[in-house]
Amino acid sequence: MLPDKDGPSGGGPCSTQGSSGEDPSVSLFREYLRLKTVHPEPDYDAALRFLDRIAEELDLPMKKIELFPRRVLSIMTWEGTNPALKSILLNSHTDVVPVYQVCHANCPYPEHLALCSQDWNKVYIQAIRRLKAEGSQPVRTVHLMFVPDEEVGGHKGMETFVTHPEFQKLNIGFALDEGLASPGEAFTVFYGERNPWWITIHCPGNPGHGSRFVENTAAEKLRSIINSFMDFRETEKQRLNMSQCFTLGDVTTVNMTMVQGGVAYNVIPAEMEVSFDLRIPPTVNLQGFEKQIKLWCKEAGEGITYEFAQKHMNQNVTSTEESDPWWNAFSTTCKAMNMVLEKEIFPAATDSRFIRAVGIPAVGFSPMNRTPILLHDHNEFLNEQVFLSGIDVYQRLILALSSVPAFPDETNPFL
Structure with a gap:
């Protein structure tokens, strides 16, 4: 849920701000939160229809891959000026954990339940929208991926897809995935997982x-x-x-x-x-x-x-040495925005573990500081100003990562 800028009101997790005059990014995010992709029977068809519309609005081609019956992975692609270079992956998942209905039984705004509001890497969409509106163009190709079944272990999602021929064709060099909120001023970034x-x-x-x-x-x-x-x-x-x-x-x-x-x-x-x-x-x-x-x-x-x-037996971690070009681009961009980073091992599990397992560096990061960690809680919410600031952060990061200079002999074998 996206409450008023001062935090959630006395209405608790069901408090909401009226949609009149609000930022279009907020309205779109609310719309996504209303999709019923809750396990054990997620409405993935509704999510696909939503993503089809977004791809059309962004004028980006969309590829769909059915990994298992009714388990479809979607990829929007923003081609770079040098598509032969390794690409950037912005990973997100479309499913949501089950909700304790008793916690929401008296909610006057059921369509605004905050479930998934801190699982917010769909914000990539709005960052790309703004970059395209500004006339920006990435050097490296950028893929926006939307994966099913992350919340139930990823077997019918990313775990299977990293061995799929279509994954190889993406030629990924670096991936961004979800992180966690941080109650303090610093921003937490995750370079590995348990x-x-x-x-x-x-x-x-x-x-x-x-x-x-x-x-x-x-x-x-x-x-x-x-x-x-x-x-x-x-x-x-x-x-x-x-x-x-x-x-x-x-x-x-x-x-x-x-x-x-x-x-x-x-x-x-x-x-x-x-x-x-x-x-x-690890x-x-x-x-x-x-x-x-x-x-x-x-x-x-x-x-x-x-x-x-x-x-899971893989213990790969992503380099956070300043000499690493991917980490250098990430950390330097954050420092330029006066963001203090705290590097940690992710305490739970995300799709990043499957990406790292095949040798691709991945960072878990959601720019939500001054925000209590309420992921999967019945009173989950996200401050509206934190949400909007996060879009700005992703704009800068996507441009920086997609502009990392070419490595020696870097080519895409699938072109």
Whole structure:
């Protein structure tokens, strides 16, 4: 939601400013927020119709690639004056996490729910619109990509697309993707991400009647597993709290998210299982960490197995050395706008991890300072002036990145 410039009013997350006389960029953003691309049944067709209209307004060709049934990826392309050079990717996703309806049941402005307002990299559209209106022309080609299913792991989106022949043809040299809000004056920029591991541990045991002291039960093993994971969670929490140098992205988070098992109150189950969401920073030895999980399972008892619903192993990070031409263009442009940057590892997961995994540098950045981090919260909002200032920031960044001088022997093999 985009509230008045002084922040959200007493109406909470449903507060809104009238559309009369507001900046067209704000009106367009509100229109996008009204699209019902919420999981588990996102209306991707509505998003595609919206993007088709935008591409026509911007006079940009649009390519659509159906990665899976009803999972269409869209790419608008602004061709540069030297299309043989590596291109710039401005990545965005079209889906939204589910909303807790109870939090919005009494909202007088249901069409203005703020879900996704801080997931705001669709702002690229308005930056391109302004650049074209000013008569600017990039040297390197710029691609605006809109990807499905980012919020549910990206398997039917970016994870698949980076291995697609059409991705190779884009000849990407550098990518911008979403970041996070920053409560202070500085702007947070993310050069890497933690690896998400979603693991379920199966604990078998002796069944029996609930009136007996049955030995070697599934519940006893489950308790041992939970204790091991949660003790480690507390250790990492203390590491974060005791170090002034660490941010959330520098430690491993552990959260127990599901527990299943049992059929009746008076029946001791033959199996129970527990699931955890782990987010592991790129500084951790992943093979060594899995050995630790195996040890916890062994210590808990016989027959315990585990499986991963998601297990990302790539630990590539993007260079933030001033000698790197992409980072130099990015950071120098921000400094010219008197922006202070704080470099961090992204604590959650975005499509950038798939881009970095294939060797392309990517930065997560959303210029939203002086803004509480409310991503995916039911009271998510975005200050209107922060939003409008962010468009200006992206204008400068897109021009700077698309003007990075050619590297030695840089050519596009697909031309």
